[in-house]
Amino acid sequence: RVVHGWLGQHYPVITEQYPTGIQLTGFALRHRYDALPELGAGAALLDVDLAPGMRLLACEIMTPRLSATDERMHPPSGWVHVRLWWQAIGAIDQDYFPSVQMVGPEGVWGDRLYRDGEVLRRDPPSTWPQGTIVRDEVDINLNPVTPAGTYPVRVGLRDSAGADVGSPVTCGTVVVE
Numbered sequence: 401r402v403v404h405g406w407l408g409q410h411y412p413v414i415t416e417q418y419p420t421g422i423q424l425t426g427f428a429l430r431h432r433y434d435a436l437p438e439l440g441a442g443a444a445l446l447d448v449d450l451a452p453g454m455r456l457l458a459c460e461i462m463t464p465r466l467s468a469t470d471e472r473m474h475p476p477s478g479w480v481h482v483r484l485w486w487q488a489i490g491a492i493d494q495d496y497f498p499s500v501q502m503v504g505p506e507g508v509w510g511d512r513l514y515r516d517g518e519v520l521r522r523d524p525p526s527t528w529p530q531g532t533i534v535r536d537e538v539d540i541n542l543n544p545v546t547p548a549g550t551y552p553v554r555v556g557l558r559d560s561a562g563a564d565v566g567s568p569v570t571c572g573t574v575v576v577e
Contacts, residue, residue: 413517414537415481417473426537431519433533436485444571450557451565453490454525457533459483459571461553468546468576480510480540480574482553488528495524496565499556500538502546502574509551509576510542542576550575 404425411427418424436457439445443460450456462481470478482500497520502510515521519536528534540553556568 408517412519412522413515414519415539416515418475428519428535428537431523431535432528433535434531436487436533439485442572446569446571448569449489450555450569451492451496451559453488453492453530454496454557455487455489456484456555456569456571457487458485459553459555460485461572461574463574464572465575465577466542468542468548469544476544478542478544478546478576479513480542480553482512482538482540482555482571484536484538484555484571486525486534486536488525488530488532488534490530492525492528494560495520495526496557496559498536498538499554499558499564499568500540501554501568502540502542502551503554504546504549504551509546510540512538513541546576548576
């Protein structure tokens with residue numbers, strides 16, 4: 401608990417797992433970059449402005465294939481881990497927060513989990529110098545009855561009041577088995 405507490409005071413949370421009787425937490429030891437690092441082959445290079453001063457450069461779906469249920473790491477639901485690469489392209493007038501969902505024709509089958517210690521809560525967009533690139537990581541919690549199929553992951557922004565800003569973009573797809 402001492403190490404977890406210290407890490408939580410110094411670094412943002414990027415994911416959590418809950419195998420029986422244990423909590424595993426991932427922390428970002430680095431989340432600000434001067435240039436976009438080399439990304440995986442499956443990364444979507446989007447380069448789209450989602451709010452004044454805030455651009456989504458890229459998106460990586462780290463778990464592109466999974467089951468709707470997961471009894472081992474975070475019962476009862478499967479989680480889609482998504483890495484977002486943001487850039488301050490000018491002054492950002494408020495602290496926007498990403499909306500990340502897995503959707504189907506029936507509606508939303510998975511929505512992002514919110515954590516107190518995550519990157520954009522610890523390092524709000526309004527504090528980013530122009531040109532800064534920020535790595536943000538989120539988990540989408542799936543409905544455990546999600547039918548098998550291929551689903552787009554949609555990324556948008558919400559303003560400080562929680563209202564959607566602009567139009568969300570598709571950053572890739574997930575296959576639910």
